[in-house]
Amino acid sequence: MTAADLVPPSARPSRADRNYRLLTAAAIITGLGTNGALIAAAFAVLESGGDAGDVGLVAAARTAPLVLFLLIGGAVADRLPRHRVMVASNTLNCVSQAVFAWLVLAGDARLWQMMVLTALCGTGQAFNPAAEGMLMSTVSGEQASRAFALFRMSMQGAAIGGAALGGAMIAAMDPGWVLAVDAAAFAVAGALRSFLDVSHIPARAPGGGLLADLRDGWREFVGRTWLWAVVAQFSVVVAAVGAAEAVYGPLVARDELGGARPWGLALAAFGVGTLGGAVLMMRWKPRRLLLAGTLCVFPLALPSAGLAVPLPVAGLCAVMFVSGAAIEVFGVSWMTALHQEIPEEKLSRVSAYDWFGSVAMVPLATALAGPVESLAGRSQALWGCAALVVLVTGAVLFVPDVRNLTRRTAPTELVARGTPASADAEGAVGRLG
Structure with missing residues (x-):
């Protein structure tokens, strides 16, 4: 089953x-x-x-x-x-x-x-x-959000x-x-x-080799402002959250909260939150996909701030639950945007650039976590992680394509490269014939 x-x-x-x-x-x-x-x-x-x-x-x-x-x-x-x-x-x-x-x-x-x-x-x-x-x-396009939400809920479970x-x-x-x-x-x-x-799935047309495919995927990636802007944002967000939760979290739990068990409870609360977020996204279909998703990235700063205080176990579990639910709202919105805007034959390449940009800085961030703690102190380092999440998320909201990319409720022609469907009638975009 x-x-x-x-x-x-x-x-x-x-x-x-x-x-x-x-x-x-x-x-x-x-x-x-x-x-x-x-x-x-x-x-x-x-x-x-x-x-x-x-x-x-x-x-x-x-x-x-x-x-x-x-x-x-x-x-x-x-x-x-x-x-x-x-x-x-x-x-x-x-x-x-x-x-x-x-x-x-x-x-x-x-x-x-x-x-x-x-x-x-x-x-x-x-x-x-x-x-x-x-x-x-x-x-299918119309039911994509619900399908992705159910899939992500299964994965989190x-x-x-x-x-x-x-x-x-x-x-x-x-x-x-x-x-x-x-x-x-x-x-x-x-x-x-x-x-x-x-x-x-249509048969793949003969290409010019692996390097040509990589270049084609790169052009698809950089040709869409909303795509590379959000991936650049997440390269910092994932690195900051990774350093806070993989390095500082266990240390705070050991020194301030009484051991590993409280941190395990907090991580479990995050997991339960992701399930709740996925259930929400099975019903909620925000019209401005990336605006709703990006606003839900701000709560990812809460666990770092909670560890910096540090909050008692109940408070830490609460902020971890909220951040888990919020990241699922972003995740489903993001998958829906990729499904809607990226040609089927390039989905895996674009997904690879997305993954690469999101995880590339994690090893560096975790390696630097210890030296930063020695120089600035653990609490200051955690506040710094929270501030980075807020700053880069606020910055990406200045990108018009991020604010305006709109869910399409009926099949339409492909949107011109680099220009997502506008939320406003006067922002109508050119179509490819």
């Missing part, structure tokens, strides 16, 4: 067909496995005799190839059949996690081996733009459930078994994606 089956037929997206169900089911299964495996990998390192620095090296080994290969993954996904790219990616993830599990269960896992295998898993995840492009090509299940399994058995479950999850997801129907 998938998440789509739990929703009454009247509430389902009109195109929640076989492809949508298969994609949602595969995403839930991999989400459950991956979020448990992230915890298991850290404990596997510690149980093999590693320290916190070794845990960080293994985590970096997953992130580095993800950043390195994202753009290539997006171009490949637009060049080759997306379902085959997804199956190949899941196969690589399955094999790497299976070997990782075997080494851990055998008690012979070395740091370099764990880093290499984790890097292979990160490489597979770099081809995720294929899944996003396939999802966007599956749903899988993230919460996967982390909880992984933690419970690690408490009861060797972390290697959690890694083995993750490998099995990738195998099942790959099998489901192999049954996707791609007959509705």
Whole structure:
């Protein structure tokens, strides 16, 4: 049973067909496995005799190839059949996690081996733009927001459930078994994606090679002011939030709130908030997509500010809940805008540039978090993170295309590159014939 089956037929997206169900089911299964495996990998390192620095090296080994290969993954996904790219990616993830599990269960896992295998898993995840492009090509324009909201709600539920299940399994058995479950999850997801129907997707015209595809994707990306402006905004927002929550949050919890449990509760509140935001977006369809979404980025400054005070546990959970709900409003609005404005054959490439811009600064931000704390103090560093979120979000609202991009309720011709549909009648834009 998938998440789509739990929703009454009247509430389902009109195109929640076989492809949508298969994609949602595969995403839930991999989400459950991956979020448990992230915890298991850290404990596997510690149980093999590693320290916190070794845990960080293994985590970096997953992130580095993800950043390195994202753009290539997006171009490949637009060049080759997306379902085959997804199956190949899941196969690589399955094999790497299976070997990782075997080494851990055998008690012979070395740091370099764990880093290499984790890097292979990160490489597979770099081809995720294929899944996003396939999802966007599956749903209809009018019901896209509801479909994306249901999909994101399923993903967030899988993230919460996967982390909880992984933690419970690690408490009861060797972390290697959690890694083995993750490998099995990738195998099942790959099998489901192999049954996707791609007959509705036009055949790809012969191109000029991978580099030509990357250049074409770059032109599509920079030719739309709203697109590169929001991605530039999120390169700072994600870096600031990442430093606050991945580095400073656990430290504040340890020193000010009584240990890891309060921080776990706060993260759980964030997860519950994302579910609430997704439920809201199944019903709410803001007319000015990016204006509504961008306004909901401001609450992402609240967790950093709450940690800077620091707020008591109840207050911190409250601001984490609000920020979780707000980011889902942005996320669904953003996916709807991409679905509406980007040509189908370029969705994966544009998605790859979006992902790359959003995560590229995270390693630098987390690496600088410690030195900044030493120079300015933890509270000042956290206030700085909150201020960065507010400043760049306020700045992007000065971009007219961000304020004016409007939801189209009926199929229309493609909007001219770089010019979203205006919210005002006098702002009518040129059309491509």
